[in-house]
Amino acid sequence: MIGxxxxxxxxxDPHYYSSSxxxxxxxxxxxxxxxxSGTEKCIRVGECKKRRRNDSPSSTCETDKHALCWDAxxxxxxxxxxxxxxxxxxxxxxxxxxxxxKEPVFSTMRLDSLPAEVLDTSFTVQCVPNxxxxxxxxxxxxxxxxxQKARNIDEKISMLPxxxxxxxxxxxxxxxxxTCMSLRELLSIDKHIHHMSASQLPILDVEEMEQDSISxxxxxxxxxxxxxxxxxxxxxxxxxxxxxxxxxxxxNEPKDIFIHNINLWHAPQSCCTNVHYDDHDNxxxxxxxxxxxxxxxxxxxxxxxxxxxxxxHPELLRRRSTMQTDENIQREIKATLERKRGRTHIVNVTAGxxxxxxxxxxxxxxxxxxxxxxIGRSNGCTAINVWFDYHHPSRQNNIPEHMSVFHLRQSSRKxxxxxxxxxxxxxxxxxxxxxxxxxxxxxxxxxxxxEDNAKMNAIVFENELDKPxxxxxxxxxxxxxxxxxxxxxxxxxxxxxxxxxxxxxxxLRIQLENAxxxxxxxxxxxxxGLPDPHVRFFSEVLCKLSPEACYILTQAWERHAGVxxxxxxxxxxxxxxEISYRRFFSNVTTYSKEVRNHLLNGxxxxxxxxxxxxxxxxx
Numbered sequence: 347m348i349g350x351x352x353x354x355x356x357x358x359d360p361h362y363y364s365s366s367x368x369x370x371x372x373x374x375x376x377x378x379x380x381x382x383s384g385t386e387k388c389i390r391v392g393e394c395k396k397r398r399r400n401d402s403p404s405s406t407c408e409t410d411k412h413a414l415c416w417d418a419x420x421x422x423x424x425x426x427x428x429x430x431x432x433x434x435x436x437x438x439x440x441x442x443x444x445x446x447x448k449e450p451v452f453s454t455m456r457l458d459s460l461p462a463e464v465l466d467t468s469f470t471v472q473c474v475p476n477x478x479x480x481x482x483x484x485x486x487x488x489x490x491x492x493x494q495k496a497r498n499i500d501e502k503i504s505m506l507p508x509x510x511x512x513x514x515x516x517x518x519x520x521x522x523x524x525t526c527m528s529l530r531e532l533l534s535i536d537k538h539i540h541h542m543s544a545s546q547l548p549i550l551d552v553e554e555m556e557q558d559s560i561s562x563x564x565x566x567x568x569x570x571x572x573x574x575x576x577x578x579x580x581x582x583x584x585x586x587x588x589x590x591x592x593x594x595x596x597x598n599e600p601k602d603i604f605i606h607n608i609n610l611w612h613a614p615q616s617c618c619t620n621v622h623y624d625d626h627d628n629x630x631x632x633x634x635x636x637x638x639x640x641x642x643x644x645x646x647x648x649x650x651x652x653x654x655x656x657x658x659h660p661e662l663l664r665r666r667s668t669m670q671t672d673e674n675i676q677r678e679i680k681a682t683l684e685r686k687r688g689r690t691h692i693v694n695v696t697a698g699x700x701x702x703x704x705x706x707x708x709x710x711x712x713x714x715x716x717x718x719x720x721i722g723r724s725n726g727c728t729a730i731n732v733w734f735d736y737h738h739p740s741r742q743n744n745i746p747e748h749m750s751v752f753h754l755r756q757s758s759r760k761x762x763x764x765x766x767x768x769x770x771x772x773x774x775x776x777x778x779x780x781x782x783x784x785x786x787x788x789x790x791x792x793x794x795x796x797e798d799n800a801k802m803n804a805i806v807f808e809n810e811l812d813k814p815x816x817x818x819x820x821x822x823x824x825x826x827x828x829x830x831x832x833x834x835x836x837x838x839x840x841x842x843x844x845x846x847x848x849x850x851x852x853x854l855r856i857q858l859e860n861a862x863x864x865x866x867x868x869x870x871x872x873x874x875g876l877p878d879p880h881v882r883f884f885s886e887v888l889c890k891l892s893p894e895a896c897y898i899l900t901q902a903w904e905r906h907a908g909v910x911x912x913x914x915x916x917x918x919x920x921x922x923x924e925i926s927y928r929r930f931f932s933n934v935t936t937y938s939k940e941v942r943n944h945l946l947n948g949x950x951x952x953x954x955x956x957x958x959x960x961x962x963x964x965x
């Protein structure tokens with residue numbers, strides 16, 4: 347027995363947690379030493395299974411041990427109930443004649459002893475900036491108050507013991523601060539100054555490997571080939587995973603478990619992740635340090651929009667939510683705590699142990715470092731996680747009551763993905779038809795020349811749009827911005843400002859299915875550049891674009907990625923879409939965070955409108 351269900355007496359439906367009335371169970375290695383005596387002996391594993399006479403005692407013993415482990419683990423998988431696994435290294439076959447001291451899950455327990463090719467490879471790591479030590483300039487954290495607000499909400503809906511200010515929370519959202527460094531640099535960083543975390547570094551990934559599932563031997567070793575795009579794939583040979591749990595039923599063909607991803611997590615110092623859920627079943631294996639995991643089932647939290655960036659995060663933590671007023675936030679925090687009461691588990695997982703986290707279960711993880719050795723070194727907190735899917739009729743046909751919300755959400759998302767093109771095209775065409783019925787031309791009053799005004803109107807409202815016309819519009823629009831004496835909008839709403847109206851109309855003319863249109867729009871931003879006095883006004887214009895215009899602009903970069911290359915300012919050949927994206931935001935300099943946030947807001951609102959329209963049209 348581990349951890350505790352908080353306020354156990356109010357547990358709404360204890361039967362779907364475990365037979366103990368709410369506490370999470372623990373799987374321990376079975377003792378099968380006295381279970382066999384000869385080849386004709388039977389062993390009960392759920393139901394009686396006789397050995398074949400031609401099986402050797404040793405091979406049958408291991409098969410039966412595998413079956414015992416699987417029979418203990420399977421009910422948790424079928425009912426989507428978390429369970430802790432003690433002595434995880436014992437849940438695999440140890441080859442006869444091998445070292446009697448079981449190899450740990452990670453055969454190299456100290457990360458600094460990894461091969462040089464791994465230690466010197468650069469990765470993207472997350473960081474919580476410390477302004478006092480000059481890591482990040484305060485101007486780079488223009489929206490840090492928004493991040494801090496999300497962190498405060500995350501702490502308020504948590505039932506974990508309060509963490510100190512020295513335990514940073516990595517929010518895992520797109521506005522987090524990241525940097526690039528090697529694993530060697532991360533291990534040697536000053537832990538008193540820098541707050542860093544290497545999260546979800548891929549060791550093996552089925553998409554990169556172009557396989558249906560990652561292959562695992564009964565002794566826990568992985569079958570794999572070096573994969574260029576997976577920088578840590580060399581670590582796979584050092585892993586020994588609990589095969590008795592991850593190979594599924596030894597008597598079943600085809601197999602029930604499909605492994606999708608194996609990742610490395612490392613925190614040089616204590617830290618915390620915000621609450622979230624995963625779309626796959628998760629086996630979290632701690633190899634050094636300790637993790638304290640707060641768990642509660644789907645339905646306890648209101649998740650973000652079904653189709654949105656980081657849909658697996660609570661809506662409370664998404665600053666783009668329409669409900670983000672102080673009064674609504676406090677009301678939802680109170681409701682969340684009520685829903686969590688009696689359904690929350692706090693689990694401590696130490697080195698050599700593992701935790702099964704079912705798909706869809708909300709979890710928040712605190713990482714604590716191990717003790718320092720005699721010379722002051724610490725391994726930090728390191729873990730390996732395995733994301734997998736369990737495909738078996740017993741789960742597919744009998745969805746546990748507490749999982750119904752999650753399955754409904756996943757079905758809705760899948761439905762939208764299947765019909766996304768139809769929904770988004772319908773929404774765009776409706777917007778375009780309405781806009782161009784109401785607007786036939788846009789007139790500038792004494793701000794630009796009549797000739798430039800006429801050129802832009804002709805491109806947007808009259809001419810057949812093609813790449814040369816798109817590029818011509820970019821040139822004239824930039825020239826017009828430079829001609830205006832304004833450095834800020836005279837109209838606070840900007841809805842009647844001709845610069846806003848012209849850019850909105852231009853973007854709405856872009857047909858995303860037309861590769862020439864997309865290439866032209868991407869090229870526009872590789873050329874446009876503005877001096878400082880005009881940046882503020884242009885940023886204000888961009889921050890008033892409609893959700894449809896935001897979607898068109900961001901989709902152009904996404905669809906053009908990898909299509910063409912060009913030479914950047916350093917004379918290096920790079921992806922044209924990447925250069926365009928970088929130069930676009932360099933044009934708005936100090937306002938880049940506001941503009942980026944508005945575009946992300948707009949895209950999420952666009953998808954929400956598309957989902958609502960699709961639901962009302964079809965469902």
